Amino acid sequence: MDQALQHLVNGTVLGGTYALLGIGLTLIFGVMRVVNFTHGELYAFGAYMAYGLVSLLGLNFYLSLLLAALLGAALGAVIERVLLRPLRGADIDSVMLAMIGAALVLQNASMWAWGGVAKLVPSPFDGMPLVFGPVSVLPLRLFVLGVAVALLLAFWFLLDRTRAGIAMRATFQDPETAALMGVRVAWVGTATFAIGSGLAAAAGALLGPVFMVSPTMGDLVGLKAFAIVILGGLGNLPGAVIGGFALGYVEEFGGGFLSTEYRDAFGFLLIILVLAIRPQGLVAAKERVG
């Protein structure tokens, strides 16, 4: 029982960052109909930026996290301008291929720039766990969860209460009508991609001090982000948050009670399972026939 509580806490911490990852990816799909294969690479980019700013430039830890997220958003904006804008109107498969190409470029560029050795972002938190009865948690992890939840709330506020957010949601629902109503859809695309990328980079920067930072970390994380949005439904924002926490718990409990080795595989198995049992639950709306 105590063990289960501990897994619950760990799963919540993990789930918070997963939700950040998932919400960026699902937002980009919902608004732009783009399957963003660079998402994992932006996560890695955020982690490396945090590492570079803290370790190499010696900047303040919290400031570095903020800058890493902003740099991620900037990189996202560049990708959208250079790559996605010219491909507007191309079929979804072509865009996917181009995004895979971009992911290859990003991953190997960071391999080139940072070398293959894994890095750890130093953090100002000490290693003494806080103990609450049977459960213990590292202060760093608590901080990560706190920031993740704060970012999720800020994102919700942005989407729900600001003009930019309303334009985004309008585009999400129906790009053509949104364009008719004066929403600058092209600008919304850039903003969406930047925000989604910024959230991914923030997740990477946050987990940089928790896990090791390595050039290929984006691969697995990108796939997990896909798992999260599939669980919640592509383009479904609350679904991405639920999917993020669901994956966090599945990995934590599966890793704890079933098998540590297959920890990372549980998410993918879950997807395959969901598909085998309830494929219709995943597809939002049936396409019109005729």
Next chain:
Amino acid sequence: MSAVLAPLLGWSFAAAMASVPFLFPDPYLLAVLTSAGIFIIGAISLNLLLGYTGQLSLGHAAFFGLGAYASALATLGFDIAIGFGLRLRLDPQPVWVGFLSAVVVAGLFGWLLGRLAFRVRGAYFVIITICFAQVLRMVSLNWVELTQGPMALTGIPPFALWLPGQGVVELTSKPQTYWLVLGVAVLAFLIVRQIVRSRIGRALVALRENETLARSVGIRVTHYLVIATVVSAGIAGAAGSLFAHYVRIIDPDVFLFIYTVTMVIMVVTGGKGTLWGPVVGGLIFGLLPDMLRGAARPEAQWIAYGLAMILLVMFLPRGIVPAFTGLLAGRRARVVLPAAAAREAAE
């Protein structure tokens, strides 16, 4: 190209490739061509799915890796616990048994994936296929008793063939392996050609072009997509088997996404949905990395791959072969292209 000329050109190309070991007996060249050939077989199989059914299946390395492991394990033998105190044991088998089990195992998994994944389309389908390869990679990493995990399966025997007058011969020389790969590649090409030109091939293209309409004329969607996946997976498994017995060491990295990407680039560059596309694209991207090897670091090579993929999608989306045949058949192209352009503009 006329109906007589095209096969003639094809067979002359195969004959020219077969004569390479005589004309240029350079072991390095043969080694490069052999590994390129193995990936071309993979690309030919992927083209059946990607090009003809139009399904962007990005888990193809899974079938390649399954074939490699199946073939390696069958020829090395294994002895593993399967729960309830039972053990599963297999003595080392001849290499041709390994090859066949590669085809069968990959084909079976193709059936399984097809049954599951074709319940969905588009982005969902793509992500499912990627996850499929990822799960297999994790199994191969962690089922150490069977696969040796990251320590890799080593000591895989080389290919052996029964040759008249000589009995069973191990193919250890470079030219022999090269010819074997070439032979399998020709066979794979012919299998795909036969399918594409048959009633099944027409059904696949119909599903690609317009699934709703295809169903209305009685084409069973899942049935044909699964057939295509099984054949495609089987051929990819054969390529994996060749790979295993050629490099003679297999680790979980054969399931890496990058191998799928390599095959996808080959198909897209050459021209998806054309018979010669994967061959042309495969020769380019099979030979290019080795030519660049001395000049640039591997990261640079992958960056070049990534850029090539982006540029292709933007500037040559249909690939080299369609562009080339379009030039050749100038008159026909003039009739066809305006309509295609108009349609693209309308979309």
Next chain:
Amino acid sequence: MTVPLLQVEHVMVQIGGLVAVSDLSFMVNEGEVVSLIGPNGAGKTTAFNAITGYMRPRRGAVRFAGRDIIGLSPERIAALGLVRSFQRTSIFGACTVFDNALTALHLRGRSGLLGAFLALPGTRREEALLRGEAMAMLDFVGLAARAGLRADSLAYGEQRRLGIALAAAATPRLLLLDEPAAGLNPSETAECMALIRQLRDRGTTVLLVEHDMAMVMRISDRVVVLNQGRIIADGPPETIRQDPEVIRAYLGGAPLGGHHAAA
């Protein structure tokens, strides 16, 4: 008394929670040409989708030659001999006109994987036979001269005709045509009408959805009128023309069929 070829009984279809067809009942007898008409949004295409397996009705029964076909897939229903055409997506654009026709003969073929691999004699015979049939079909609809062109390079009217040819190719017992004359000029409409008559003379029963009232009145043996998801009239063209409720539904008040009405 023989069983009607198609019986639709109390069919209700919902799309996304909205009732598109509330209570649909009608039948089609062997050898008839029946038109299903109604104002825009009356649920005609939805009815087609429900009959051909593209949508599953919430309630009701659809029987084809006495057999319940609800829940069967479109391809299964096509195999039973009930084939439809489409309003919009009616051809395989990137294929040649000839390959379009050949593909539409799918149900007439039997050959499988092994036959294809080995080019077995049976497969080759079947292939030759189907090629002949495909050409005959194109001849029948007047597209034989276009056989080698890409289907999406055809003129609009020709594409529509090819669409009908695809649905009719495998000689179904019942052919459902979804607005075959939509967007056609008067002479093309006349050709289309002649084609439907020829199909009926070949023994194909036809059910069509059509907006061109002149065409409907001239070609149909019987007309079924759908309004707001349910049937308001069912009878020969001359009675439908006079039916007050039909006239009200079509708002004009003037008798139908005197001109190209209500598109």
